[in-house]
Amino acid sequence: MEDTSAQIVWRSLPAREVTFGAGPTTVTVAPGPPTWASFRLRGVRPSGPGPGGPGAVVLEGLEPGRTYRWWWQPAGGERVEGGSLQTLRPPPGALLARFATVSDLHIGERRFGLLGGIRDVQPASAEPYPLRAAAAALDEARSWGAEAVVWKGDLTGRARVREFEAVAELARSSGVPALLQLGNHDRRRHQSNHTALGGLAYAHDGEPLVEDLAGVRLVLADSPSPEDRWGHLDAAQVERIVAAVASAPHPSVVSLHHPPERWPLPTSYPPGVTRSDSRRLIDALERAGAALVIAGHSHRNRTYRIGRLLVAEVGSTKDHPGGWAGYAVHEGGIRQVVRRTARRDVIGWTDATASALGGLWGWWSPGRLSDRCWSAGWPPR
Numbered sequence: 001m002e003d004t005s006a007q008i009v010w011r012s013l014p015a016r017e018v019t020f021g022a023g024p025t026t027v028t029v030a031p032g033p034p035t036w037a038s039f040r041l042r043g044v045r046p047s048g049p050g051p052g053g054p055g056a057v058v059l060e061g062l063e064p065g066r067t068y069r070w071w072w073q074p075a076g077g078e079r080v081e082g083g084s085l086q087t088l089r090p091p092p093g094a095l096l097a098r099f100a101t102v103s104d105l106h107i108g109e110r111r112f113g114l115l116g117g118i119r120d121v122q123p124a125s126a127e128p129y130p131l132r133a134a135a136a137a138l139d140e141a142r143s144w145g146a147e148a149v150v151w152k153g154d155l156t157g158r159a160r161v162r163e164f165e166a167v168a169e170l171a172r173s174s175g176v177p178a179l180l181q182l183g184n185h186d187r188r189r190h191q192s193n194h195t196a197l198g199g200l201a202y203a204h205d206g207e208p209l210v211e212d213l214a215g216v217r218l219v220l221a222d223s224p225s226p227e228d229r230w231g232h233l234d235a236a237q238v239e240r241i242v243a244a245v246a247s248a249p250h251p252s253v254v255s256l257h258h259p260p261e262r263w264p265l266p267t268s269y270p271p272g273v274t275r276s277d278s279r280r281l282i283d284a285l286e287r288a289g290a291a292l293v294i295a296g297h298s299h300r301n302r303t304y305r306i307g308r309l310l311v312a313e314v315g316s317t318k319d320h321p322g323g324w325a326g327y328a329v330h331e332g333g334i335r336q337v338v339r340r341t342a343r344r345d346v347i348g349w350t351d352a353t354a355s356a357l358g359g360l361w362g363w364w365s366p367g368r369l370s371d372r373c374w375s376a377g378w379p380p381r
């Protein structure tokens with residue numbers, strides 16, 4: 001959901017042509033054939049329960065802050081009520097910039113789910129699923145209007161040189177400036193294979209990456225450690241992050257791979273930034289007046305507050321629900337939208353991955369609509 005548009009997603013469509021509508025907008029789509037995936041116990045199966053495979057459409061031209069009834073109609077059939085949808089109100093003031101994020105690309109990964117039970121079934125000529133999911137997400141984010149994309153870590157599956165080289169090639173060919181940070185999958189033992197990212201802009205060696213767009217400063221932290229899977233932000237790095245936030249001419253968004261941990265023991269898997277480092281960071285960011293922390297690593301969508309600080313985790317490009325986040329920066333605040341990547345050979349795969357953990361993954365990873373799409377004013381600085 002955005003201020004003037006809404007994405008509608010389906011697992012299958014019952015007709016060769018279906019029209020979707022809300023308010024003044026209608027869009028007609030022709031569902032393609034289903035895509036296929038291989039499941040450990042069930043064999044090779046089409047994604048989605050019906051003859052037409054999974055897909056998505058965006059209804060545009062809606063008015064902000066309004067409730068609409070949306071509907072769909074198969075060719076030659078009756079109109080079916082879809083329910084109500086409520087567009088967001090934009091933050092106050094003029095729109096200044098748009099940026100996007102992609103998280104947990106895991107380029108090089110070959111299978112998904114418990115014990116790797118779900119595998120991609122594609123023609124031999126097709127790109128592996130992590131690569132085509134990342135490329136399609138970047139394409140869609142660029143078409144949405146992103147002026148820069150933050151790549152929030154776990155760029156690779158196993159921190160191999162050839163995986164970093166594929167990441168670098170993708171970043172260079174994506175057509176939109178890339179700001180990168182590393183995740184725990186990018187730091188295996190004491191290798192520094194990430195140097196294969198070459199001249200790309202990325203946060204590393206405890207040194208945050210800082211980039212200013214109109215109306216916002218982006219501060220990318222370096223949280224992975226060669227020692228373990230937790231996120232670590234020592235006092236020196238927190239000092240650098242806080243200095244960047246405090247000296248910013250605009251409100252700041254701090255990007256982490258690992259989300260901060262709120263409680264003494266981790267309440268979900270995988271573990272985020274260690275409790276003591278989280279407390280140090282959060283206290284310092286609150287004092288410095290940071291507006292928003294964005295994170296990846298959990299492969300799910302969730303937005304919450306720690307004290308006054310807003311924290312938004314966004315899911316992976318390559319497993320369910322599979323997408324990217326867009327941020328519209330206004331004079332008076334920021335708006336987030338999470339979109340599922342709609343390209344057919346991507347949404348077919350991300351639909352198949354919903355069945356991981358006995359289907360729990362499909363229920364858990366998307367979060368609620370309010371976790372994915374929201375509009376927030378900047379806090380006082």
Ligand SMILES: [Fe+2]
Binds near residue numbers: 185
């Ligand atoms: Fe990840």
Ligand SMILES: [Fe+2]
Binds near residue numbers: 154257297298
């Ligand atoms: Fe991670």
